[in-house]
């Protein structure tokens with residue numbers, strides 16, 4: 425199922441494609457709610473937006489153990 429020997433750029437591109445697909449499918453309808461999840465603030469769309477933002481920021485230096493990045497601010 426997984427393709428072997430993908431470069432980092434290929435993995436990043438596939439993640440971006442998947443995130444864009446999620447954003448397209450979970451785009452708010454006329455009532456402002458996600459047509460899939462039926463909620464106003466779709467967690468899937470938010471996660472996809474966060475992933476695209478992380479991809480745009482590019483690779484980061486390794487983090488110290490116990491530290492983490494807050495994406496939902």
Ligand SMILES: [Zn+2]
Pocket residue numbers: 450458459460461462466467468469
């Ligand atoms: Zn949704």
